[in-house]
Amino acid sequence: MMATTGTTQLRLQASIDHSSPIPYYVQIKNVLRDLIEHGEWKPGDLLPGEPELCHIFGVSRTVVRQALQELSYEGLLVRERGRGTFVAEPKISESLLQRLTGFYQDMADRGHPPVTQVLKQEIVAAGPKIAAYLQVEPGAPLIQLDRLRFVKGEPIVLVSTFLPHFLCPQVMHADFTRQSLYVFLERECGLFIVRGRRFIEAVTANEYEARLLNVPKGAPLLKLESVSYLEGGKPIEYYYAFHRADRSRFEAELVRVKEPTKPTESVVLPRSNDLKDA
Numbered sequence: 398m399m400a401t402t403g404t405t406q407l408r409l410q411a412s413i414d415h416s417s418p419i420p421y422y423v424q425i426k427n428v429l430r431d432l433i434e435h436g437e438w439k440p441g442d443l444l445p446g447e448p449e450l451c452h453i454f455g456v457s458r459t460v461v462r463q464a465l466q467e468l469s470y471e472g473l474l475v476r477e478r479g480r481g482t483f484v485a486e487p488k489i490s491e492s493l494l495q496r497l498t499g500f501y502q503d504m505a506d507r508g509h510p511p512v513t514q515v516l517k518q519e520i521v522a523a524g525p526k527i528a529a530y531l532q533v534e535p536g537a538p539l540i541q542l543d544r545l546r547f548v549k550g551e552p553i554v555l556v557s558t559f560l561p562h563f564l565c566p567q568v569m570h571a572d573f574t575r576q577s578l579y580v581f582l583e584r585e586c587g588l589f590i591v592r593g594r595r596f597i598e599a600v601t602a603n604e605y606e607a608r609l610l611n612v613p614k615g616a617p618l619l620k621l622e623s624v625s626y627l628e629g630g631k632p633i634e635y636y637y638a639f640h641r642a643d644r645s646r647f648e649a650e651l652v653r654v655k656e657p658t659k660p661t662e663s664v665v666l667p668r669s670n671d672l673k674d675a
Contacts (some may be wrong), residue, residue, distance in 0.1 A: 425464040517543035556638035
């Protein structure tokens, strides 16, 4: 469906102030974002082509292209070669801090149970970095589980998980295409994860990541690293995951703990006689 109606086109033509110090591409971004956020343009709608937008706004193709590109980076638009630019589906939210769940359970709780493609499920030797995280000797046998996670048929996350083999050998023979690793560890291995530390940073997709996640090479990704612990402090899992930045966002709930009120210290004022003696 084409997003622009006659009424919308008239609004667009009147929306750019050529005397404003605000750059044209920023003004165009704001106009297009407003149409999307207020529901006039809906997910899946096809935007007018770049030449038509240039004519509507009275600006160069470079300006239009910059506005569309930045809205794509923000996850509001999807640009498909040979087809055009479309309004993107809303980003998929994931919990980051307020509760410790795996990706499968997190998505299932939101009504989007994922499907997983297992890329690797084998025993590897622990390198120095992962050995330190999992508190095992370098070279110790680990289970490496690489998975590509799909939500609504779309690849969203590429994750590599490492677990000490001696703690959960059952993982080597389990099918994780449609089940949670955390639930499996609890039910089949008697291992309950009670806490974790997670680190997040912005990165760009290399050729391998881009191919699997169906994004251009160099596209923005959110890299999440995590170490999970059993009760008593034993680390059980280390993973790193690449989330598509155009389709993912993280939620964190912050709680402020009220400190107990400290009693006010009494101040003893000097008596008049003391002042005379000073």
